[in-house]
Amino acid sequence: MAELQALLFDVDGTLSDTERDGHRIAFNMAFEEAGLDWDWSESLYGELLAVTGGKERIRFYLEKFNTAFQKPDDYDQFVKDLHAAKTKFYTQLMGEGKIPLRTGVERLINEARETGMRMAVVTTTTPENVTALLTNTLGPDSESWFEVIAAGDIVPAKKPAPDIYDWALEQMNLKPEQAIAFEDSYNGILSSAGANLRTIVTINEYTKNDDFSQAELVLNHMGEPDEPFEVLSGDAKGKTYLDLDLVKMIAEV
Template sequence: MAELKALLFDVDGTLADTERDGHRPAFNMAFEAAGLDWNWDEALYGELLAVTGGKERIKYYLEKFNTDFEKPENFDEFVKGLHASKTEFYNQLMAEGRIPLRPGVERLINEARDKNMRMAVVTTTTPSNVTALLTNTLGADSESWFEVIAAGDIVPAKKPAPDIYDWAMEQMDLKPEECIAFEDSENGIKSSVAAKVKTIITINGYTQNDDFSTADLVLDNMGEPGQSFKVLMGDSHGHDYLDLELVKKIHQA
């Protein structure tokens, strides 16, 4: 059995509830600033999460939910501009401290650092969103803790394609069996499993009904000492919160 050498973290929904509390309101702020009467409530946004990538999500919304909207001639630039505005509002929300990390995330990342475990971010969100989340929750230098930031349009095919995981592992000169992934969604685990990486899932309100049958462990969150996680699938080996010891046990199982 290969030694565990790296932790590969998804961002949105995994590190923080950024979809519900960050991206969704930021999209709505961008729509209002652009003079659009669009509003993505929590239920609608849950449906839009079927598609990964912010620009792709706007296009999906217009194709499936707002078909009467008359697209401008420079449609791609229009979408790109809306998404750029949304990113600015998202960064603003982050700077205001409106989006905390999920339980156990900071503790696990700090433990991994202390024990010299290599780490990477593997996400479809834009690099600036990653920077905003990390610097506003973990500190100004925290982005440097991650050997690779695989984000945004760095590969053409986004999750559920495995390309972003393949790219990150190639940059780190690692094999899939030397890594473990942390995800929260069906598209995420489809991506990691297609890249042949064992995966731990922490569900959230948007993903609680997703299919995680291919996961190695499914939890409601990473837990904290005195604040136990709930095991939804898999073996927690007697642990009640996710630490590096348990991660290694899941990797070796």
């Protein structure tokens, strides 16, 4: 039995409900600034989440949902510029405190930090988005709490490919059995499970109907002592909120 050495956190939907109330809003702000009449509703955005990565999501939208749009000659730069504007607006929303951490996240991260547990961020979102979320929720020095920030285009193949988790484990010199992943989506669990990582899932409105059969534990959120989680799948060992003790019991089976 390998001893747990590291917690690997996805960002969007896992640490914070950033997709609906952050990224979607920021995309629409970028579209408006660019003079585009595009509007990504909550339901449409749920369909766009089938694809990971912001630039990839814009391309997917134009290929499947807005096929009449006349793509400019410098299409690649057009997509890149739109995504850069979206990142700017996302950071702005973060700075305004519009996107808080999900229930139980700050408590678990602080407990891990206080006990010397190693931590990493493993996500398809950009490094700028990671910095914006961490600094505006956990504090200006919180990015340094994470040994590795595996984000954005650091590997060519994004989730659901396991590459980003494989890269993070390699950087930390860890075997999969020495770490555990935290995810919220089907693409996420495919990625973490593909890297042979045990995974704890906290669902959100967009992912509540996803297939999480490969997860060790599926919860509605991480919970607090006065706000118990709901166990959707797996064994919570009689616990009512996700603390480091429960994480270790799941990881060190």
